[in-house]
Amino acid sequence: MNRPxxxxxxxxxxxxxxxxxxxxAPAAEELGLELVPYSKKLSERRYQSQRxxxxxxxxxxxxxxxxKTIRWMREVSLPAVKxxxxxxxxxxxxxxxxxxxxxxxxxxxxxxxxxxxxxxSTSTKAATGVPVTQTP
Numbered sequence: 215m216n217r218p219x220x221x222x223x224x225x226x227x228x229x230x231x232x233x234x235x236x237x238x239a240p241a242a243e244e245l246g247l248e249l250v251p252y253s254k255k256l257s258e259r260r261y262q263s264q265r266x267x268x269x270x271x272x273x274x275x276x277x278x279x280x281x282k283t284i285r286w287m288r289e290v291s292l293p294a295v296k297x298x299x300x301x302x303x304x305x306x307x308x309x310x311x312x313x314x315x316x317x318x319x320x321x322x323x324x325x326x327x328x329x330x331x332x333x334x335s336t337s338t339k340a341a342t343g344v345p346v347t348q349t350p
Contacts, residue, residue: 244326245308248277256323263314263322267296270314270322274300283307294318305329 242249244259250273253261263270278284283304290297296316302309310329316322 245328247307247309247312247326250274250324253324259326259328261324261326263324265322266320267314267316267322270324271298274312274314302329 241251242253244261249261250263250265250270252264254264256262265273275286278300283302285301285303287299287301288297289299298314300312300314302311308329309326311327312324313327314322314324
């Protein structure tokens with residue numbers, strides 16, 4: 215192959231590679247909530263973060279910076295527990311909140327709370343993620 219033809223072939227191949235292989239994969243989601251990258255699913259709506267506690271918090275703070283529908287709350291006041299709860303007041307969202315906590319082993323986990331239908335109360339026990347059903 216002559217030099218000009220080789221240069222053209224190289225240019226075509228590199229432009230194809232840059233447009234096809236570098237496309238970003240869609241972010242993993244649960245109930246419409248973008249998850250921390252590379253999180254491991256442990257059970258239904260419960261994940262283990264591959265980041266440390268501060269890194270996991272930073273991911274969600276960066277994600278929801280400036281959002282008026284997201285409220286950050288510390289529900290537990292125990293010295294040995296690292297825990298925070300995000301509450302989503304947007305009634306149109308499928309997720310109601312996220313519990314982020316660190317175990318004694320150092321593992322960081324988070325649980326996505328599903329927004330309940332009008333048949334059950336929207337109040338939940340944030341530490342456990344268990345919905346509270348109200349009876350008439």
